[in-house]
Amino acid sequence: MKKINETNKWNPTIYNKHTAFVSQMAFSVVDLLDPKKGERVLDVGCGEGTLAIEIEKRGAKVIGVDTSKEMIEQSKAKGIEAYVCSATDLPYDKEFDAVFSNAVLHWVKDAKSVVQNIAKVLKNGGHFVCEFGGEGNVYYVVSAMQEVFEKHPEFGEFNNPWYFPSVEEYRRVLELEGFRVEYIENIPRPTPMDDIANWLDIFANGVTKHLTKEQFEVFKKECREILKESIYSQEEGWVLDYRRLRVRAVKI
Numbered sequence: 294m295k296k297i298n299e300t301n302k303w304n305p306t307i308y309n310k311h312t313a314f315v316s317q318m319a320f321s322v323v324d325l326l327d328p329k330k331g332e333r334v335l336d337v338g339c340g341e342g343t344l345a346i347e348i349e350k351r352g353a354k355v356i357g358v359d360t361s362k363e364m365i366e367q368s369k370a371k372g373i374e375a376y377v378c379s380a381t382d383l384p385y386d387k388e389f390d391a392v393f394s395n396a397v398l399h400w401v402k403d404a405k406s407v408v409q410n411i412a413k414v415l416k417n418g419g420h421f422v423c424e425f426g427g428e429g430n431v432y433y434v435v436s437a438m439q440e441v442f443e444k445h446p447e448f449g450e451f452n453n454p455w456y457f458p459s460v461e462e463y464r465r466v467l468e469l470e471g472f473r474v475e476y477i478e479n480i481p482r483p484t485p486m487d488d489i490a491n492w493l494d495i496f497a498n499g500v501t502k503h504l505t506k507e508q509f510e511v512f513k514k515e516c517r518e519i520l521k522e523s524i525y526s527q528e529e530g531w532v533l534d535y536r537r538l539r540v541r542a543v544k545i
């Protein structure tokens with residue numbers, strides 16, 4: 294991952310240091326994709342290529358796309374054919390047997406446009422398998438951010454940059470764009486993190502990019518204080534309240 298928001302630059306070294314879990318926890322999504330030898334798979338938001346490699350190991354040919362130039366360079370260095378481009382502007386037409394996406398689609402609020410693009414690039418009968426944040430994802434974290442913004446009117450309005458749909462809502466988006474949903478589930482997946490401050494450094498940019506450096510430090514400190522009550526314990530450390538929406542759908 295592989296943020297779709299073009300205004301954000303990822304530093305793969307910092308990203309990989311704190312978030313290796315993003316790919317490691319997603320091998321079961323590759324199982325759901327069940328790639329076959331000779332298939333062509335588009336990996337939307339391929340990031341630094343860990344899952345693309347896993348898919349190629351199973352015999353398929355992967356094309357990776359991501360909005361981050363830095364991530365694409367990392368994917369290419371691992372031997373993946375990869376291009377900088379956005380999920381809402383995929384330059385392909387009915388040429389993939391499957392589209393795969395992990396931990397990316399919650400960055401794009403225009404889900405209809407993403408799903409339309411995915412339908413366009415798939416062959417008839419092709420599969421779309423994805424996992425991303427579902428309804429209730431990082432609920433405590435988003436609530437804490439909101440609380441800190443409310444306490445500091447000088448921070449301006451709180452804008453939630455993420456799309457965490459319910460099962461019903463996403464099923465509707467898929468069906469309206471010509472998919473039959475074979476499987477869809479919202480799964481709790483508590484996710485350990487070394488420190489919530491690092492998570493905020495990496496992921497809160499869409500919420501805090503207009504803050505000064507000093508304001509951002511206040512923001513992090515106060516979020517951390519609030520969240521110590523809900524997602525931190527001495528025994529387990531920081532465990533974020535992730536929920537994954539996991540989907541397999543076929544283009545009809």
Ligand code: BEZ
Nearest residue numbers: 396426430431455496535
């Ligand atoms: C997620 O993977 O669920 C996620 C990552 C960053 C920000 C929000 C959600």
